[in-house]
Amino acid sequence: MQEYFYLLLSEIYKILFLLVPVLVSVAMIVWLDRRVWAFVQKRKGPNVVGPFGLLQSLADALKYLFKEIIIPASSNKIIFILAPIVTMTLALIAWAVIPFSEDFVVADINVGILYIFAVSSLGVYGIIMGGWASNSKYPFLGSIRSAAQMVSYEVSIGIIIINVLLCVGSLNLSDIVLAQEKIWFIVPLFPMFVIFFISALAETNRPPFDLPEAEAELVAGYQTEYSGMMYAMFWLGEYANILLMCSLGSILFLGGWLSPINIYPFDLIPNPIWLILKILLLFILFSLVKAIVPRYRYDQLMRLGWKIFLPFSLFWVVLTASYLLYFNLLPVI
């Protein structure tokens, strides 16, 4: 019994050691997002609370905490309350398999990439539940849009992941990173990286694909009826998902925790720092896209996903497989 107790304690310690930094960095990343957005538009952005406005997100969170939670009378109460909880939980549990260095990962499972894929495909439910349970037109329309969009772009993300897996020969995330010691997959699979980036934008409902929350048509999409802490949970889950997609992109294509230059002053920098820098780089790209690109129309979005990305990434799977087979480069188990 004693050993189980200690095992449980050490696991909880490990999980907290991962989750608390993730939650804090989500708050910081919201600030970064707004600053980059403001920078592009020649504004200042949030710069009042704390140094450089760094504490703005904490102030916002405090505001949400003390706001009243309003549950619509005609809503389906249990599902209405469950929806933000589901979103938040799913956004956080996926972090269990993200490797920050070779031995710094909470659960080093065999099918890590499938696990992340499964969890991100479950993310649809938080949105559908929220939209349906609100029992109101705008949230329902928003949630249907969002679900269709996420299901469509998941297909192309899955096929892009197959491209990477062909070069690795394992579903373990640490193996995927270690396979990139010679060359990062962004070099041979560059078109796949571009498509992955765009699909990740669509998957996380970021602009230019933020149709589920298109404020001109749908007020705020599935979040319309939410207020206070429940709204904040949706919002935290959304940003945690964006961070997750960024880290997935850096693990699949940018060499994860591996350092780009392995010479003297640079190899002193610990591995997790490199992963965090890569995640930040991808996230800044995410927020630059938000600031620069106008919103897509819905039929164009669907056309892009099904008629362009899907055939192209399928073609690239055939190309990668034939290349590896012809030059006898297929990974040996």
Added chain:
Amino acid sequence: MIVHAIFFYTFSLIAVVSAIMVTVSKNTVHSVFFLILDFISISCLFIMIGAEFLGMIMLIVYVGAVAVLFLFVVMMLNVVQQKNTSFESDSDGKHIPIGLLISLIIFFELIIVIGGWKYKPDLLNSISLNISSELTNTHSLGYVLYTDYIHLFQLSGIILLVAMVGAIVLTFRKRSGLKRQSYFKQISREKVEGVDLVTVDSKKGVNIDV
């Protein structure tokens, strides 16, 4: 081992209870949510017996795609008003005997399957496949599917493709009078064809929509 047992009974209890709730719950959308819970706990059971690949595929395919479509259909039917009344009124309960009959048949089939498995302990030895226990089960599944059973595997893929084509053909209808956008046309438009200087006759106008 006791932790293993606790997890097993927790997941199987959730699975059984949610499977019952699928049929009993009055709101159809709730039924679908219970079905999703059922799928998730079954995939947890898969992972517990070491079939992590099957468990994850179960999550991705059934929960991530199939159940989303279920939910779509059920939500579109506007079932908030429709209630499952078969357990409330006795007058309309004529389908209950049929349901009982079917569930009895399924129950006996399950008994035959499980009983047959139990009384044939050399079943595992009779499998001609040589599966190494050192490989992860993703690799060993791949070895079996893409070597010994490649034809069956491809065949099932083709059957799925035919079903997909059939579904698209059944729902596809060509509507006339639609003005579709053609991206190539829009991009390849030149200034010469786009702008035209017309001298308009007085009181006659021009027809724009050519």
